Amino acid sequence: MNTIAEKYADQGVGSIFLYTHEAHPGEIYPHHTSMEQKHQFARDLRDILGVTRPIFLDVLDGVCHRAYGSMPNMTWVFNRSGIPVYKSDWTDVNSVEQALEYFIDVARRRRDGQRLAPFHAERLDYREQDREAFYKGLERNGPKAVTEFKEAFG
């Protein structure tokens, strides 16, 4: 996601990372109990995961995250008026990039004089499952996170 943020930055596309709550709390990165801790974890995430996009947080009760469906790793795209034009319950770089290409092309078509009206479409997208990387992430949070995930999903 950092890569497409850089790729589309000069085409009028902004990108941020909104740090939420720890989906898999462990001994090293447990559940949040204060805003100071949430800020520190977000700074650690920036440094450890190498997130180059601006990182933001909402309040400790996750009011923004909850309002948008509170999925652990979802992505939304908003236009300048605050209208969501894309949402996915999981983040997949290919899916997001296809959406951006589509919206950039919409702007081109309008510049070319086409009269366009919005409509709703649904599509089932597919993401790569990198089990090894996922477990490394769980281990980063602590052994408890690994154990609980295995107990929940086998």
Added chain:
Amino acid sequence: MNDADLIARYNYDEFVPEKFGPWMRFGESPPLGEPAPDFHLWDLEEKETSLKEIWSQSKYTVVEFGSFT
């Protein structure tokens, strides 16, 4: 549910279905094509801003929600 309960439930302390399941609410999320709700946000220097301030700055804004895992 009072504020303290909400904070504790949202920031659940263990990944078990009865604790994380209630938060999987994507089906209840705002619809596409209609104005989305705005919220206060803070950057890593603890400076306050808002979603609206952020999405107003670009033709399109990609917002990835996430954590360490």
